[in-house]
Amino acid sequence: MIEKNRVSIQDNFLWKEQFEVLRNTITGPEFPWYFNPIKVSNNEDRSITPGQFVHMVYERNAPCSQYYDFHFIPILKQLNVAILTRIKLNLNPRLSEPFYATFHIDSVDAHEFHEDIRARMTTSILYINTNNGYTEFENGEEDTRIENVANRLVTFPADIMHRGVTQTDEQTRIMINFNYILK
DSSP states (O other): OOOEEEEEEEESSHHHHHHHHHHHTTTTOOOOOEEEESSSOOTTTTOOOOOEEEEEEEEEEESSSSIIIIIIIHHHHTTEEEEEEEEEEEEOOSSSSEEEEBBOOOTTTTTGSOHHHHHEEEEEEEOOOOOSSSEEEEOOOSSEEEOOOOOEEEETTSSOOOEEEEEEESSSEEEEEEEEOOO
Protein backbone atom coordinates (compact mmCIF):
# COMPACT_ATOMS: atom_id res chain seq x y z
CA MET A 1 0.00 0.00 0.00
CA ILE A 2 1.34 3.44 -0.96
CA GLU A 3 0.45 6.53 1.10
CA LYS A 4 0.55 9.94 -0.60
CA ASN A 5 -0.44 12.47 2.06
CA ARG A 6 -3.95 11.31 2.97
CA VAL A 7 -4.42 9.20 -0.17
CA SER A 8 -3.73 5.47 -0.02
CA ILE A 9 -3.27 3.19 -3.03
CA GLN A 10 -3.66 -0.57 -2.80
CA ASP A 11 -2.94 -2.71 -5.85
CA ASN A 12 -4.58 -6.14 -6.21
CA PHE A 13 -7.28 -5.10 -3.75
CA LEU A 14 -9.61 -8.03 -4.48
CA TRP A 15 -8.60 -11.66 -4.79
CA LYS A 16 -7.91 -12.49 -8.42
CA GLU A 17 -10.98 -14.74 -8.81
CA GLN A 18 -13.27 -12.27 -7.01
CA PHE A 19 -12.05 -9.42 -9.22
CA GLU A 20 -12.46 -11.45 -12.43
CA VAL A 21 -16.07 -12.34 -11.59
CA LEU A 22 -16.85 -8.69 -10.78
CA ARG A 23 -15.11 -7.41 -13.92
CA ASN A 24 -16.77 -10.00 -16.17
CA THR A 25 -20.18 -9.08 -14.77
CA ILE A 26 -19.68 -5.33 -15.19
CA THR A 27 -18.26 -5.62 -18.70
CA GLY A 28 -20.73 -8.27 -19.85
CA PRO A 29 -23.38 -7.62 -22.51
CA GLU A 30 -26.27 -7.95 -20.02
CA PHE A 31 -25.03 -5.38 -17.50
CA PRO A 32 -27.33 -2.32 -17.43
CA TRP A 33 -25.58 1.02 -18.00
CA TYR A 34 -27.50 4.31 -18.10
CA PHE A 35 -26.33 7.50 -19.78
CA ASN A 36 -25.93 10.53 -17.54
CA PRO A 37 -25.39 13.76 -19.53
CA ILE A 38 -23.30 15.23 -16.70
CA LYS A 39 -20.13 13.98 -15.02
CA VAL A 40 -19.98 15.94 -11.75
CA SER A 41 -22.75 18.51 -11.25
CA ASN A 42 -25.85 19.97 -12.86
CA ASN A 43 -23.91 23.21 -13.41
CA GLU A 44 -21.80 21.62 -16.17
CA ASP A 45 -22.06 22.99 -19.68
CA ARG A 46 -23.76 20.13 -21.52
CA SER A 47 -22.36 21.35 -24.83
CA ILE A 48 -18.84 20.58 -23.50
CA THR A 49 -19.12 17.60 -21.15
CA PRO A 50 -19.22 14.16 -22.79
CA GLY A 51 -21.31 12.79 -19.91
CA GLN A 52 -20.80 9.20 -18.84
CA PHE A 53 -22.60 5.92 -18.35
CA VAL A 54 -23.49 5.03 -14.75
CA HIS A 55 -24.96 2.21 -12.73
CA MET A 56 -26.15 3.06 -9.22
CA VAL A 57 -25.71 0.19 -6.80
CA TYR A 58 -26.59 1.94 -3.54
CA GLU A 59 -28.00 5.38 -2.72
CA ARG A 60 -30.42 7.07 -0.33
CA ASN A 61 -29.86 4.38 2.30
CA ALA A 62 -30.90 1.47 0.11
CA PRO A 63 -29.54 -0.94 -2.49
CA CYS A 64 -30.86 -0.13 -5.97
CA SER A 65 -29.12 -2.81 -8.02
CA GLN A 66 -29.59 -6.54 -8.30
CA TYR A 67 -25.80 -6.89 -8.05
CA TYR A 68 -25.52 -5.40 -4.55
CA ASP A 69 -25.72 -8.56 -2.40
CA PHE A 70 -23.46 -10.88 -4.37
CA HIS A 71 -20.74 -8.48 -5.54
CA PHE A 72 -20.69 -5.56 -3.12
CA ILE A 73 -21.40 -6.78 0.42
CA PRO A 74 -18.06 -8.68 0.47
CA ILE A 75 -16.25 -5.53 -0.73
CA LEU A 76 -17.93 -3.41 1.96
CA LYS A 77 -16.73 -5.85 4.61
CA GLN A 78 -13.20 -5.65 3.22
CA LEU A 79 -13.38 -1.82 3.26
CA ASN A 80 -14.58 -1.96 6.89
CA VAL A 81 -17.65 0.20 6.18
CA ALA A 82 -19.82 1.35 9.10
CA ILE A 83 -22.21 3.68 7.22
CA LEU A 84 -22.62 3.47 3.46
CA THR A 85 -23.89 6.49 1.54
CA ARG A 86 -23.36 5.50 -2.10
CA ILE A 87 -21.90 2.99 -4.55
CA LYS A 88 -21.81 4.19 -8.15
CA LEU A 89 -20.19 2.66 -11.22
CA ASN A 90 -18.89 5.00 -13.93
CA LEU A 91 -18.05 4.11 -17.51
CA ASN A 92 -16.31 6.64 -19.74
CA PRO A 93 -16.17 5.85 -23.49
CA ARG A 94 -12.88 6.55 -25.25
CA LEU A 95 -12.37 10.12 -26.51
CA SER A 96 -9.78 11.39 -28.97
CA GLU A 97 -8.57 13.94 -26.38
CA PRO A 98 -8.71 13.62 -22.57
CA PHE A 99 -11.69 15.31 -20.90
CA TYR A 100 -10.87 16.89 -17.54
CA ALA A 101 -13.87 16.82 -15.22
CA THR A 102 -14.37 19.60 -12.71
CA PHE A 103 -12.51 19.27 -9.41
CA HIS A 104 -15.05 18.30 -6.78
CA ILE A 105 -15.58 16.58 -3.46
CA ASP A 106 -17.85 13.60 -2.97
CA SER A 107 -20.50 15.17 -0.78
CA VAL A 108 -23.25 12.67 -1.44
CA ASP A 109 -25.92 13.24 1.19
CA ALA A 110 -23.26 14.92 3.35
CA HIS A 111 -25.74 17.62 4.34
CA GLU A 112 -27.77 14.93 6.11
CA PHE A 113 -24.94 14.20 8.54
CA HIS A 114 -23.64 16.16 11.51
CA GLU A 115 -20.38 18.04 10.92
CA ASP A 116 -18.38 15.51 13.00
CA ILE A 117 -19.70 12.65 10.85
CA ARG A 118 -19.05 14.50 7.57
CA ALA A 119 -15.43 14.95 8.59
CA ARG A 120 -15.10 11.13 8.82
CA MET A 121 -16.51 10.38 5.36
CA THR A 122 -14.29 8.39 3.02
CA THR A 123 -14.19 7.83 -0.73
CA SER A 124 -12.69 4.76 -2.38
CA ILE A 125 -12.37 4.18 -6.12
CA LEU A 126 -11.85 0.68 -7.48
CA TYR A 127 -10.56 0.65 -11.06
CA ILE A 128 -11.97 -2.14 -13.22
CA ASN A 129 -9.67 -1.79 -16.21
CA THR A 130 -6.22 -0.44 -17.01
CA ASN A 131 -6.07 2.59 -19.33
CA ASN A 132 -4.37 5.96 -19.66
CA GLY A 133 -7.16 7.80 -17.81
CA TYR A 134 -6.52 8.79 -14.22
CA THR A 135 -7.82 10.39 -11.05
CA GLU A 136 -6.21 13.70 -10.22
CA PHE A 137 -6.07 15.32 -6.78
CA GLU A 138 -5.80 19.03 -6.13
CA ASN A 139 -3.69 19.44 -3.02
CA GLY A 140 -2.91 23.17 -3.16
CA GLU A 141 0.76 22.76 -4.07
CA GLU A 142 0.92 20.31 -6.93
CA ASP A 143 -1.56 17.92 -8.43
CA THR A 144 -1.25 14.22 -7.71
CA ARG A 145 -2.31 11.66 -10.31
CA ILE A 146 -3.43 8.10 -9.68
CA GLU A 147 -3.25 5.96 -12.81
CA ASN A 148 -6.11 3.65 -13.71
CA VAL A 149 -4.83 0.13 -13.05
CA ALA A 150 -7.21 -2.82 -12.93
CA ASN A 151 -7.96 -3.96 -9.36
CA ARG A 152 -6.32 -0.87 -7.82
CA LEU A 153 -8.14 0.78 -4.93
CA VAL A 154 -7.49 4.41 -4.07
CA THR A 155 -8.91 5.66 -0.75
CA PHE A 156 -9.02 9.21 0.57
CA PRO A 157 -11.06 11.52 2.82
CA ALA A 158 -14.21 12.58 0.97
CA ASP A 159 -13.35 16.26 1.42
CA ILE A 160 -10.27 16.09 -0.86
CA MET A 161 -10.81 17.83 -4.19
CA HIS A 162 -10.36 15.41 -7.09
CA ARG A 163 -11.43 14.82 -10.67
CA GLY A 164 -11.47 12.13 -13.30
CA VAL A 165 -9.61 12.43 -16.58
CA THR A 166 -10.86 10.28 -19.44
CA GLN A 167 -8.76 7.86 -21.46
CA THR A 168 -7.71 7.93 -25.11
CA ASP A 169 -6.30 4.41 -25.47
CA GLU A 170 -8.87 1.84 -24.33
CA GLN A 171 -12.51 1.65 -25.42
CA THR A 172 -13.73 2.25 -21.84
CA ARG A 173 -12.60 3.55 -18.46
CA ILE A 174 -14.60 1.79 -15.76
CA MET A 175 -14.44 2.42 -12.02
CA ILE A 176 -16.54 1.94 -8.91
CA ASN A 177 -16.96 4.84 -6.51
CA PHE A 178 -17.68 4.04 -2.84
CA ASN A 179 -18.71 6.77 -0.36
CA TYR A 180 -18.87 5.72 3.30
CA ILE A 181 -17.80 6.11 6.90
CA LEU A 182 -15.29 3.65 8.33
CA LYS A 183 -16.00 1.58 11.43
